[in-house]
Amino acid sequence: MNKETDFHLSGQLGREFKTITAMIDLYCEKHHQINTVKFQRCADCEQFRNYVKQRLDRCPYGENKPSCKQCPIHCYKPQQKVHSQTIMRYSGPKMIIKHPIMAIKHLIHDKRAIPERNKEILSNYQKRKTLLNNK
Numbered sequence: 270m271n272k273e274t275d276f277h278l279s280g281q282l283g284r285e286f287k288t289i290t291a292m293i294d295l296y297c298e299k300h301h302q303i304n305t306v307k308f309q310r311c312a313d314c315e316q317f318r319n320y321v322k323q324r325l326d327r328c329p330y331g332e333n334k335p336s337c338k339q340c341p342i343h344c345y346k347p348q349q350k351v352h353s354q355t356i357m358r359y360s361g362p363k364m365i366i367k368h369p370i371m372a373i374k375h376l377i378h379d380k381r382a383i384p385e386r387n388k389e390i391l392s393n394y395q396k397r398k399t400l401l402n403n404k
């Protein structure tokens with residue numbers, strides 16, 4: 270278990286993480302697999318996935334997050350941002366065939382307005398910390 274990444278993402282964060290994982294795996298399947306019999310995410314993609322998970326965990330919109338495409342906050346580091354765009358460009362169009370339900374949900378979510386931010390909205394990370402402190 271890894272302390273940095275072993276936590277649960279709830280609400281929209283969890284849905285988004287599932288969708289992004291599927292996209293990373295589609296990309297990895299095509300570009301990084303040596304053993305074609307059994308898919309196993311490569312170390313680089315696993316690391317990138319953990320990065321995404323940490324960003325989602327700290328998203329200041331919390332469970333109500335807007336889609337990353339619309340988000341006014343740019344929370345990815347430049348290099349990771351470019352990497353995510355490369356993955357999206359490859360996997361985005363394939364999602365509708367490989368994971369139609371996820372793809373449709375994602376498209377609907379993409380159209381949703383950006384929610385207002387206020388002090389009551391906590392990131393997944395802040396929520397987790399609050400829970401731990403109240404124990």
Ligand SMILES: [Zn+2]
Nearest residue numbers: 297301311314
């Ligand atoms: Zn890979």
